[in-house]
Amino acid sequence: MSISSLQAELRSYRDASSRASGDIAAETFAISAIDAQLLGKNAQLLQAKGALCQCEGLREKCEALDSAAENLGAMVASALVEEGARAAATSLTSGNASLVEQAISGASSVVSALQGDIDALNSRRASAIERREKAQARKDAADRNITRTRWAISSTPRG
Secondary structure, three states: OOHHHHHHHHHHHHHHHHHHHHHHHHHHHHHHHHHHHHHHHHHHHHHHHHHHHHHHHHHHHHHHHHHHHHHHHHHHHHHHOOHHHHHHHHHHHHHHHHHHHHHHHHHHHHHHHHHHHHHHHHHHHHHHHHHHHHHHHHHHHHHHHHHHHHHHHHHOOOO
């Protein structure tokens, strides 16, 4: 093989190595950006889970409050012999339970949505890592070919 054809081959391997290096850098940057997004989403998820726990704690308090209101209504009704007093005492707290259930439902939806976002980001991250590894393999192969071609050039007798 002539030196000029070996030099042309060397240039093509250098170009391939350079392109692979660019791909590696791009995927590394993409992975870093995804990591930053994951950090933010995980922080949001922790906050949302905390809010959900607080809402669930309110459910227990509402149940206790409803029970106390029913007992109070029963005592007032017994004292006044009026069923209306019991209904009035119960109605004081019946709206709270509904609001708490709405809050729990909303917080659960937020937690689910954030978990879905995190799963999607993890999938994108895994794909970017796979692409970076393939680019690294291409670069390694091109670099081996560069070394082999340089050796061939240096071993070729000059005419």
